[in-house]
Amino acid sequence: MKLSNKGRYGVRALFDIAYHNDGGPTQIREIAERELIPARFLEQIFQDLKKAGILGAKRGPRGGYHLTRPASEISIGDVIRALEGTSLVFTDDGGEAAEDATASIFCDLATSIERCFDAVTIADVCERGRALGVESKGRLDRVNYAI
Numbered sequence: 001m002k003l004s005n006k007g008r009y010g011v012r013a014l015f016d017i018a019y020h021n022d023g024g025p026t027q028i029r030e031i032a033e034r035e036l037i038p039a040r041f042l043e044q045i046f047q048d049l050k051k052a053g054i055l056g057a058k059r060g061p062r063g064g065y066h067l068t069r070p071a072s073e074i075s076i077g078d079v080i081r082a083l084e085g086t087s088l089v090f091t092d093d094g095g096e097a098a099e100d101a102t103a104s105i106f107c108d109l110a111t112s113i114e115r116c117f118d119a120v121t122i123a124d125v126c127e128r129g130r131a132l133g134v135e136s137k138g139r140l141d142r143v144n145y146a147i
Helices: 005-021 028-035 039-051 076-084 101-119 122-131
Strands: 055-058 064-067
Touching: 005 028, 005 039, 005 064, 005 076, 005 122, 028 039, 028 064, 039 055, 039 076, 076 101, 076 122
Parallel strands: none
Antiparallel strands: 055 064
16 A cells, blocks of 8 residues: 555645644645645645545635644544545455455455554644654744834
8 A cells, every 4th residue: 555645745734734733724835834745736635625524714814724623533544535535445356355365355454454544643643743852833924014
């Protein structure tokens, strides 16, 4: 199994929102800068995450994308399924898993892998970030002064 950049970037972006802004509104520009993800690609990813109900959007100067539920309720499996499709692991069993021993094993393995992805939440990723000493940068507010 290999995750695409879309799936990896989606998890990194949600981690960024949860870790640096406690799940609150975060602008794509800020996430792109911190996570080194192309902003145009993030826009596409966020549209899929919005459709899946994982992200919401708030307009205005203090707006941005935000988590629609607590980070502890968003699993890595939820994110990957929203971005990659309904199944995390693709098997080529042709619907004959009950009759084919190897196909049956691969189906069992696919189910186990999905359970692993579902067992890890965005909050778990944030906790790992804290344990690794990742600095929380918060909102990148830029103050403009006019004289």
